[in-house]
Amino acid sequence: MKKLLIIAALAAIITALVVFDAQQYLTPDFYQQLFSEQPLLTGAIFFVVYVIATALSIPGAAALTLIGGAIFGLGWGLLLISFASSIGATLAFLMTRLLLKDWVQAKFGNYLTTINNGVEKDGAFYLFTLRLIPVVPFFVINLVMGLMPIKARTFYWVSQVGMLAGTAVYVNAGAQLGQLDELSFAGIMTPGLLGSFVLLAIFPWVARTLINKVKKNRALKAYQKPNTFDDNLLVIGAGAGGLVSSYIAAATKAKVTLIEKHKMGGDCLNTGCVPSKAIIHAASLAHEARGAKSVGVNVGEVDVDFAKVMESVHAGIKDVEPHDSIERYEGLGVNCITGSATIVNPWTVEIETAQGKQTRTARNIIIAAGGRPKVFPIPGIDEVGYYTSDTLWEIKQQPKRLLVIGAGPIGCELAQSFNRLGTTVTMVDPAPHILGREDADVVEEVTAQFKTEGMNLMTGCKPKSFALINGEKQAVIETPEGDQTITFDAMIMAVGREANVKGYGLDNLNIQLDERGNILVDEYLETSMPGVYAVGDVIGGYQFTHVSAHEAWYASVNALFGHLKRFKADYSVIPWATYTDPQVGRVGLNETDAKAKGIAFEVTKFEIKELDRAIVDGQARGFVKVLTVPGKDKILGATIVGAMAGELMAEFVLAMRHGLGLNKILGTIHAYPTMMEANKYVAGEWKRNNAPQKLLQIVEKLHTWRRG
Structure with a gap:
């Protein structure tokens, strides 16, 4: 019933605004004519109009504030507008709360937990900061705060105090404008008006500085600062x-x-990047040796000495150690x-x-x-034991059967490496496919290679329990077809990090x-x-x-x-690579990200199988895919699947970082024959797709005419 009454009242107010031509109440002419005859009535009408405009979030509050300053002057204008804006804001706050709060919290409560906790803990100061530094429009604050767990009376008085300084600056500017007989250069150059404009310009900076100072003092007041520092x-x-x-x-x-x-050196040197790339290198050599006979190089049966492989991994760590x-x-x-x-x-x-x-x-x-590394508390996991990317390097004896839980980049890199070294590998992941953050065509390329190499991929599945039965380690895997039992010798948990x-x-x-x-x-x-x-x-x-x-x-x-100048961390161009075979290189947006964010894009793709160097190297697979702004050569993101993808990404990273488009890449000479030419060829594909057809038709007619 409350909601129906509010909706009915809103409908009545909006109808009245239309019928009585509410637009006239938002212009200075209306108040100037009335003020000289009935100043009190003018003030009352202005007050009501300001409250309604704020309550209904009607655009133009800043203009009304300037009008109020011009008509009523700094003192009375500030008094009227300060209370009118706070009352109107509170009405907007209450309407949002009564109409939408329960529905929003029920539907999006999980996502709002952090905000709710922050508002409950320090809501008044949080709101005061928003009011004093208007980074977000005030009408948005009114509506959003109605969904948060903050009391209405707290919202009112914090808004009253928080908006006061900003309101005073705007009212003063309006009051100075109101003193002008006509708008002219000479009038604007008066000290009072210039001072008002300066205040408008520097107020956000001053307010931000004051807020940061207050926040810093609040946070540090409980601690005794040393007089000197080591x-x-x-x-x-x-x-x-x-x-x-x-x-x-x-x-x-x-x-x-x-x-x-x-x-x-941390994880990267001791348990992460360095050892993982060392074992990937060893596994790649074994894989290439097996395939060498296809080009007439016979090396015989490949014999992997796993203990020696692990020794080489640790030797690699030792060789890099001096750098860190x-x-x-x-x-x-x-x-x-x-x-x-x-x-x-x-x-x-x-x-x-x-x-x-x-x-x-x-x-x-x-x-x-x-x-x-994260470890999921699955029943029986401690009984069978497990490795993570941190502890994996303790393995001395090669497992015959390896179970890998998790099919992200770490899981995929390690699984393929062990498989190439001669271990039978099964990967399990609840996601519908491996490499969950990549596009479907990327996943298809890597999945095909994994299956060609004989890896058992169980996507859409998850481990249910583990047990040690008759000396053998077993896992019960929940699959769409029902539970399945897998026997294994060692297990790697690769389900992310915390x-x-x-x-x-x-x-x-x-x-x-x-x-x-x-x-x-x-x-x-x-x-x-x-x-x-x-x-x-x-x-x-x-x-x-x-x-x-x-x-x-x-x-x-x-x-x-920072006491002189602070810099915001820039994450606009972040490259990364997954060192499977084929490698996957990424920078910027892929199709999945762009669609999720609602960003329009154009896709240009070049198949690496068309590249001369890839053909002669036996690496004729994968692709280079670039996302651009539709109709323009501005790069939104690039994905490369294939040999040396991590290295090939550098050109796109440089281009994106410095605002260079595909035309610049196309106009750059690339050595032949190299894998790097793939970047130029994808730029060429974009150029052909975006060729000016009408101009080409004219040129074609010109050529025909010149032939006679």
Whole structure:
């Protein structure tokens, strides 16, 4: 009944606005004529009109504010508009709440959990920030906040206070305009009006500065700041993000301490990128050796010495270690400490080392604590045992039958490698296909190769339980056709990663986490605690080594020089590669992403089987696919499937980063015969598809005429 009454009232008001020509009440002429005769009535009408316009979210509140200042002056104009805008905003808030809140929360409650919690915890300050810094239009704030768990009276008084400063600036501008006899250059150049325009221009910046100052003081008021600091920057974690952060600090002559409790280089060097690529290399050699006889090179039966393969993997780690070693970074000017760090307050870290405990202070802290593999709590999993991408490198004896849970990039890379080394591999994933983030044509290419190599792919399936029966490890797999039992010798869990957020004092600072358990950072990579930044896997997002290093630049520069200039982290052009065979390279949007975001695109594709170098190398498979703005050569994204895809992506990454289109790639000389020519050929395909047909028809007639 309440909803019906509100809808009926709204309908009546809208009808009245139409009947009585409400447009006239939004012009200065109406009020100027009435004000000289009946100022009180004019004020009352203006007040009601402003309330209705705000309540119904009718565009033009800024214009009405200027009109109010011009008609009533700064004092009375500010009084009328301040209360009218707050009352109107509250009415819009209440209408949204009564009409839509229950439906929205019921339907989208899971997605609004973080916002709801934030509003419940600190709703008044959150709303005050939005009111003081109008990043979002006020009418949107009125409507959205009606869906949030904030009290109406709180909404009213915070809106009244929060909008007051901005309203005063606009009313003052209107009052100055109202003093002009006519709009002229000389009139505009008066100090009062110029001052008003300056206030309008700088108000958002001033408000943002004040809000940031207040937020910082609120967050830090519970802690005692040291008078002096041991370091300019202290970095926790010596993976890619931590190493680059400390390197940049040392290069800019800042005093920096880097703390790592395990091994320098983090996951990438010790358990991730380096060892995985080493085993992929060994597996590729075995696969190529088996196929060498097709071109007349007979190497006989391929015998894989798995123990030797694993030795070569660890040898690769050892060879790369000096690049990330303590010795190298201390030589660069970084103070490296091996130990466990605990953040005590925003400037102080306690470090437990083999020699005892020590405490260091720093002006800023960067958290680069990384992540770890997820493990699903499936019944019986501890009984049969499992490996992850972290512990896999402990294997000494090659398993005859390997079960891989998860068909993302990590699972696919490891599964294919073990299969090529001679292990029988079964992959299980609940998704309908492998490589769930890729387009269908990409998945088709990689899936076909996996099946050709004899891998057993069980997509659309999930592990139900594990058990050790008569000395054999068994898994019950839930499939669309019913449960199926698989016997295996070893299992790899490759179902994603999660952030390391425990054990180093985040709770001491009440640093906020997002809904997935990652450290929550702003666009400058600063956490909810001022002066404490975070980068890499610990903040989620793109969990790649090169992205961690990219984020480290922003975090370290903002930490060291943020008092002068801050930089927003730029994720506009992020490349990545999956090192299966064929490789998959990506940058920007693919078709799946573009469709999900509603972005219009044009697809241009070149089949690598047409490329001379690919043909003679026996790599005539895959494609280069580019998404562009329809009718233009601007690149929205590129996907490459085939040999060396990760290397071939560099040209598209460079082009996108510097705003170069396909015409520039087409006009660039590429060496022949190379795989890189595929990029030029796809640009040529785009050019043919977008050739100016009408112009070509005219040119054709010209050629015909010239032949006589």
